[in-house]
Amino acid sequence: MPFTPRCLDSIRAEAAEFANERDWEQFHSPRNLLxxxxSEVGELAEVVRWSGDREPAITDANRQDWEDELADVFILLVRLADRSGVDLTAAFARKLQKAREKYPIDQFKGSARKAGR
Ligand SMILES: [Mg+2]
Known part of the structure; x- marks a missing residue:
């Protein structure tokens, strides 16, 4: 599903502004944010907990909760990157390039095996 176009740095700035307006920077240490x-990943898992092997696990009944918890994870991940001095856009690009090199298409296409196993 395509995302609404938005610059990741503007999201970082908006999340920082939200925290600053509430004087929450004092609580947003990297440790606390991690x-x-x-915790939010746990809340996300809770949305589909006990759904067993039912497919899809995300239904009309739980979609809003799923989206809300995903957003919580995203917001806090962006805050964590910001407060620990990580340019998340650059880290994403660097890590994806590493993954391209580690998992060449001709060796890993359609395979769940991981390199080094
Ligand atoms: Mg939550």
């Missing part, structure tokens, strides 16, 4: 990301 723990918050992990």
């Amino acid at each position: 723990l918050a990301v992990v």
